Amino acid sequence: MGANKYVGYGRFQYQNHRLHCENIPLAHLAQSYGTPLYVYSRAAILENAHAYLAQAPAGSLVCYAVKANGNPAILRLLAEAGLGADVTSGGELFLALHAGFLPEKIIYSGVGKLPHEIEAALDANIRALHVESARELEQIALIASQRQQIVPIGVRVNPDIYVETHPYISTGARQHKFGVSPETAVSLFHFATQHPWLKPVGIAAHIGSQIQEIAPFTASAEFLVGLADELASSGIQLEYIDVGGGLGVQYASKKWEAQSEKIEQWMTGVAKPVQNAGYRLVMEPGRSIVAAAGALLTQVVYTKSQGGKQFAIVDAAMNDLLRPTLYKAHHEILPVDLTQRRRGAEKYDVVGPICETGDFLGKERPLPSLSPSDLLAVFHAGAYGFAMSSNYNGRLRPAEVLVDGETTYLIRHRQTYANLLK
Structure with a gap:
């Protein structure tokens, strides 16, 4: 051959x-x-990271999903490039802080945050904790009250959008363990607004991983904008919309395609509805940067x-x-x-x-x-x-x-x- x-x-x-x-x-x-x-x-990592930064609207926050590859040297490289971090555990929070990610650029997602992990996030004064259940919000509220510390929170919502990917990495449907229903999200935001130590700042969704089409991402962004506008009409004004990550890569393709081209298409699809509505854009790419x-x-x-x-x-x-x-x-x-x-x-x-x-x-x-x-x-x-x-x-x-x-x-x-x- x-x-x-x-x-x-x-x-x-x-x-x-x-x-x-x-x-x-x-x-x-x-x-x-x-x-x-x-x-x-190193060049490939930075090329993809810079593609996100270059295409993101002014004021956006690009949070690298630490779970994709948490090597401290790679994390340090991305922190120095100006990215934020999306973490899902106390360990990932530790790695992100150790690598030099600014606390105000760190968002903490995940369905099972333990009390000591919440405490660590509050000690670090990170950008926000993204809530994924009513019981979790109650736990955060209890800790915030005990510490008498204002805690910025976002709520992760399931937009129930079908995506064609492996079922293990599809995360945004109503039967999945992640996030909450739109109705529950509204209830959680009202609870947080009335609590003296909680500050609602954002709404988030992550519909899955390894998604090849742009349309589901755009639909999710539009859904989040609609829900944020609904909250605004009742007096709850959010700062940002987090469209998550999940942009796929061509594992099986015999023809090399620059990931930066797909990143540009993805950014166009998710940024427009968020920008038009006047919200700050947050995103959580991982695989598309390092795979x-x-x-x-x-x-x-x-x-x-x-x-x-x-x-x-x-x-x-x-x-x-x-x-x-x-x-x-x-x-x-x-x-x-x-x-x-x-x-x-x-x-x-x-x-x-x-x-x-x-x-x-x-x-x-x-x-x-x-x-x-x-x-x-x-x-x-x-x-x-x-x-x-x-x-x-x-x-x-x-x-x-x-x-x-x-x-x-x-x-x-x-x-x-x-x-x-x-």
Whole structure:
């Protein structure tokens, strides 16, 4: 199979038939840091972050969804670029503050905030807590009263808009655990308005993740504007509308498309109704900033034929990248080195060593004939890759490397067996 049949993605391109991240050969990174290895392009991360900042209307707040990739070095990079943070736990709040995100640019979402997490958010004086149930608002009100501290709150609403995505990452329908119904939201806002230590500031929705069409986002933004205007007519004037995140990336596309173009389309779709109504725009992108900026580098350990199939057993597994197993998600897989002439091509199931049939990174993938020690790159692994990794089967979490032109930074050490005892 000729080298010309393989095309790189974004900042991951072939140079002289060897796959590079920016100007660094991936084979050199494997030799220096071992595999499995997460590799990120600094330029790609900043390109997508700046696309949001450039397209957002004046006064908008772009809050990076920390859950997508919480590596402290990447968070620091985004904080320095001027983004805010969307956090969903006390741990993510800690990481955001440690990375240097300004408290007034941090929004805390999530359905199960614990009292000590609410306390931490109030200690930090973050922009707002987004409420997702009546009981949660009661808990926040109790803590605010005890501290005699005014707490800015938003309410997350389910607009009940259908989106075509995996059911596990669809979040905005009425049967989901997230947010509240519009009727409940109105009730919560009236409660907060009458409470001496609560200050309603915003309304939010997040309809799901990995959504490819713009129309559902526009519909959600228009829905939020309508509800905010209804509240204004009863004397509750909100400052901002948070349209959430969820813009999808093209995991399975053979043709590379700049994410910045989709970001521009998305921003146009959500900003117009919010701007026209006179509200400040808040958003929570995550995947669309970091997914294509990362790849998982893995080495072939063995190959075998069985049951009419060809298997490439690699040293990465579902504990390193869970998305293929959990969501049946497709990640493109390419060979790192095309300089060696190979006989023909095969379709491989690329699988890991974990004791689960569901442990695979890709099935029926056309690759050149593989041998032990060959390197493969799994693309679009920058979001929900390391963030969802685990020590299942006693496996160690991989190292992470950030590439900046011709310079590399080890931004997370590979675990050792001693880490399994902690």
